[in-house]
Amino acid sequence: MGATATFPANKRTLSGSGDATNELTAPGSASTNSEAPADGGASRLKFDGIIGESQALRQALRLVEMVAPTDSTVLLVGETGTGKELIARAIHERSPRKNRAMVKLNCAAIPGTLLESELFGHERGAFTGAVAQQIGRLELAEQGSLFLDEIGDVPLEIQPKLLRVLQEREFERLGSTRTTKVDVRLVAATHRDLERMVVDRRFRGDLYYRLNVFPIEVPPLRDRAEDVPLLVGHFVRHFAQRIDKVIETIPPQTMEALVNYSWPGNIRELQNLMERAVLLSPGSVLRVPLQCLRNPASKPKSRTLADAERELILATLKETGWVVSGPNGAAARLGINRSTLQFRMRKLGIVSARQGWIKA
Numbered sequence: 001m002g003a004t005a006t007f008p009a010n011k012r013t014l015s016g017s018g019d020a021t022n023e024l025t026a027p028g029s030a031s032t033n034s035e036a037p038a039d040g041g042a043s044r045l046k047f048d049g050i051i052g053e054s055q056a057l058r059q060a061l062r063l064v065e066m067v068a069p070t071d072s073t074v075l076l077v078g079e080t081g082t083g084k085e086l087i088a089r090a091i092h093e094r095s096p097r098k099n100r101a102m103v104k105l106n107c108a109a110i111p112g113t114l115l116e117s118e119l120f121g122h123e124r125g126a127f128t129g130a131v132a133q134q135i136g137r138l139e140l141a142e143q144g145s146l147f148l149d150e151i152g153d154v155p156l157e158i159q160p161k162l163l164r165v166l167q168e169r170e171f172e173r174l175g176s177t178r179t180t181k182v183d184v185r186l187v188a189a190t191h192r193d194l195e196r197m198v199v200d201r202r203f204r205g206d207l208y209y210r211l212n213v214f215p216i217e218v219p220p221l222r223d224r225a226e227d228v229p230l231l232v233g234h235f236v237r238h239f240a241q242r243i244d245k246v247i248e249t250i251p252p253q254t255m256e257a258l259v260n261y262s263w264p265g266n267i268r269e270l271q272n273l274m275e276r277a278v279l280l281s282p283g284s285v286l287r288v289p290l291q292c293l294r295n296p297a298s299k300p301k302s303r304t305l306a307d308a309e310r311e312l313i314l315a316t317l318k319e320t321g322w323v324v325s326g327p328n329g330a331a332a333r334l335g336i337n338r339s340t341l342q343f344r345m346r347k348l349g350i351v352s353a354r355q356g357w358i359k360a
């Protein structure tokens, strides 16, 4: 099987009579599905490595096409595993900066103090342990792009410095008074609801508005189920080729189960499952361990409205350290007044340990 073998993508072939199998056909051979281009849709969208033909993905890619050649900051918003990093790369590669580096920094993976030094760099002796000068990622990305992954995890105290970079394109290395100018294009990504974080005062409003110049929503896989067969074909070919295996068919019931699953882990989950399936398949028919498709989203625990209310109130109280009133208190966060909250708490049996009560 060749690397560019095609795969029938039409969802209708899956839910048909049930006797049709999904064949992985070789390039150049006649495909029964004229809607499926030979490269799994990538050529029509002209984005290398980004598989999918759904309206939702096309819409996102249209925005990518528009913004990529400019220097505008882009904010990619989407659930985990939806392809935010892949899209960030596509933006860089379609920009005039493509021959320079795209430097990546995952803001969630590094503690706050280190993050600042990673981003801005430091001079020797700037802090305990700074034994040598270090150039930060911003400077490394000079004339290229900086991809700040998980931007919602940047601590509040670092956010003003980041805002300054975005507005003035300048900063100081830690331990230095010399201002450094940079020419960097920023692409940021997050799975968090930044707007909500601004309301909760966990993210600065000014930085959010500066980042949100050109937001692109990367849709979850459950909203583009028609992409599932294309992605399955793509990953099956990829993993089969890696271990010199030949997978020719995918049973229609299997494909139907894959299309109907809600993929909480999105494309990364699908990719991992296909790797496993290819390894586990004894012959040329793909065997997917369908028992892995447990779907927490579609099987909510049976619980009452009171349970949900109790959980929400308890979580909010925990966040506020059991402060009920005031602008940062639980009542304000929940959008109700103090006496209503206290009434609901009594009714639900939620009581503060500090006041000698016991939590329900």
Ligand SMILES: Nc1ncnc2c1ncn2[C@@H]1O[C@H](COP(=O)(O)OP(=O)(O)OP(=O)(O)O)[C@@H](O)[C@H]1O
Binding pocket: 049, 050, 051, 052, 078, 079, 080, 081, 082, 083, 084, 085, 086, 087, 191, 267, 268, 271
């Ligand atoms: N449309 C796509 N076509 C092919 N592969 C894709 C597509 N979207 C994502 N992938 C693959 O899925 C995996 C997850 O994508 P990526 O790392 O870009 O997601 P992410 O949104 O950044 O996830 P996270 O929030 O967990 O960091 C990667 O291996 C990527 O190559």
Ligand SMILES: [Mg+2]
Binding pocket: 084, 085, 149
């Ligand atoms: Mg990512």
